[in-house]
Amino acid sequence: MALNSKQLCFLLTLITIIFCFRGTYCASRTEAETVYSSLFSSYIKEIRPGSDQNTPLTVNITYFLLAINSFDEVSGIIDVPSMFSLSWEDEKLTWNPWTNGNLYYLLVPQTALWLPKLYLTTPSKAFKAIGDDEYVLRILFNGYVYWSTGGIIKSTCSPDTTYFPFDTQNCTLNIFAFGYTLDEFKFNVTSKVDLRYFQENGEWELVESVGNGVTVTDDEYETSMAVFEIIIKRRPAYFVVSILCPVVFLVFLNPLVFVLPVESGERMSFCLTILLSFAVFMTLVDDVMPKSSEPAMALVSYYILGTIVQSGFVTVINVFLLAGYHKSDDARVPRILRFLTRKWCCSSNKNRIQKININSTNEPDKNSDNLADDNEVTWKMAISFIDCALFIFCYTLAIASTIGFMVRLIIGK
Numbered sequence: 001m002a003l004n005s006k007q008l009c010f011l012l013t014l015i016t017i018i019f020c021f022r023g024t025y026c027a028s029r030t031e032a033e034t035v036y037s038s039l040f041s042s043y044i045k046e047i048r049p050g051s052d053q054n055t056p057l058t059v060n061i062t063y064f065l066l067a068i069n070s071f072d073e074v075s076g077i078i079d080v081p082s083m084f085s086l087s088w089e090d091e092k093l094t095w096n097p098w099t100n101g102n103l104y105y106l107l108v109p110q111t112a113l114w115l116p117k118l119y120l121t122t123p124s125k126a127f128k129a130i131g132d133d134e135y136v137l138r139i140l141f142n143g144y145v146y147w148s149t150g151g152i153i154k155s156t157c158s159p160d161t162t163y164f165p166f167d168t169q170n171c172t173l174n175i176f177a178f179g180y181t182l183d184e185f186k187f188n189v190t191s192k193v194d195l196r197y198f199q200e201n202g203e204w205e206l207v208e209s210v211g212n213g214v215t216v217t218d219d220e221y222e223t224s225m226a227v228f229e230i231i232i233k234r235r236p237a238y239f240v241v242s243i244l245c246p247v248v249f250l251v252f253l254n255p256l257v258f259v260l261p262v263e264s265g266e267r268m269s270f271c272l273t274i275l276l277s278f279a280v281f282m283t284l285v286d287d288v289m290p291k292s293s294e295p296a297m298a299l300v301s302y303y304i305l306g307t308i309v310q311s312g313f314v315t316v317i318n319v320f321l322l323a324g325y326h327k328s329d330d331a332r333v334p335r336i337l338r339f340l341t342r343k344w345c346c347s348s349n350k351n352r353i354q355k356i357n358i359n360s361t362n363e364p365d366k367n368s369d370n371l372a373d374d375n376e377v378t379w380k381m382a383i384s385f386i387d388c389a390l391f392i393f394c395y396t397l398a399i400a401s402t403i404g405f406m407v408r409l410i411i412g413k
């Protein structure tokens with residue numbers, strides 16, 4: 001999918017060859033040699049073009065985005081094979097095609113003449129001019145110079161993973177000609193980024209790409225800058241299937257521990273297994289997250305943290321429930337629990353109603369506090385009431401937090 005530098009080189013050569021055939025179809029080699037030696041006999045390539053050195057040289061620049069090799073959100077580096085097509089006017093390189101055997105174009109190695117050196121302001125590796133010395137450029141008889149350069153650009157781009165895995169990244173490539181001020185050099189940027197050679201990436205979808213020229217002012221002088229914006233959107237299917245769905249599934253699995261009979265002896269292992277599973281998913285998410293707190297941490301990290309807290313709470317509660325369950329039958333149940341359990345039994349469970357003195361529960365007043373009635377409510381009954389209450393509470397919490405999280409993700413993106 002992605003282009004490596006060999007393929008890029010091949011592409012550039014191919015374009016050059018196609019232009020060659022169209023340009024120099026009927027001129028002879030001798031004529032090309034004559035033009036070449038007359039053009040370059042007194043040409044000094046260190047001096048920039050422009051008969052008036054006080055007016056800026058305007059360079060047209062078009063950006064060809066070839067592919068998105070990768071975007072590493074952990075280190076914040078985007079890797080894009082790119083090509084820049086530049087043209088400017090060099091008034092010293094003109095000749096008359098009619099007197100030179102219809103020679104309209106001349107192809108010369110780029111080292112023969114003046115070139116703008118393009119630099120990226122946000123390189124992730126070495127601070128080096130973009131491109132290579134190997135390319136060929138084309139001179140039109142009226143002095144227009146056409147040059148294509150390019151390479152694999154690795155630029156830093158600060159990731160924003162707030163809405164992971166539905167996040168969109170905005171990366172800008174700022175290109176400038178090192179050393180030249182606005183009085184000497186000016187970019188004329190084609191706003192449309194050329195995508196004719198663009199290859200899709202499996203992880204990122206290109207949403208938009210635009211180019212524009214800006215003037216950057218600092219204390220001493222102004223510089224012209226070509227700014228290319230690349231806006232990419234993550235294709236979320238992989239992370240939805242491998243992280244989001246399993247986590248939501250576990251969140252809804254967790255409260256089921258309150259349905260599991262205490263006698264089975266499986267409650268603690270159930271709780272701890274789910275707690276550990278959340279920890280595993282937390283590390284999976286952490287692997288694809290930048291270790292930064294700005295601009296904002298991913299919502300999914302907060303969600304998983306919430307689920308771990310909930311799962312920890314469920315585990316702790318269960319320890320106390322098991323302790324309560326194994327108390328002897330004549331151990332006293334706290335008054336408030338007795339009262340609530342009796343209410344719950346009456347309204348929901350017919351079997352238990354029979355066990356409880358109906359008269360006293362129908363009128364929950366001072367009478368209900370007498371010892372005979374209290375002894376009817378055992379710890380086991382109280383625990384089954386707490387189980388039921390917590391089951392409903394945890395499910396409500398799980399549904400509310402999951403809906404809240406989903407809505408936030410969808411509205412946000």
Ligand SMILES: *[C@@H]1O[C@H](CO)[C@@H](O)[C@H](O)[C@H]1NC(C)=O
Pocket residue numbers: 060087088089144145188
């Ligand atoms: C730069 O682009 C403008 C508009 O597209 C065009 O008129 C001009 O001739 C170009 N200049 C060169 C040197 O190619």
Ligand SMILES: *[C@@H]1O[C@H](CO)[C@@H](O)[C@H](O)[C@H]1NC(C)=O
Pocket residue numbers: 170171172229231
């Ligand atoms: C992308 O970022 C640049 C500069 O940071 C900003 O000017 C531009 O508006 C942003 N584009 C979008 C679509 O957010």
Ligand SMILES: *[C@@H]1O[C@H](CO)[C@@H](O)[C@H](O)[C@H]1NC(C)=O
Pocket residue numbers: 058188189190
């Ligand atoms: C810059 O480009 C625009 C259109 O792309 C064109 O209209 C304008 O003439 C160009 N300016 C120069 C100085 O070439």
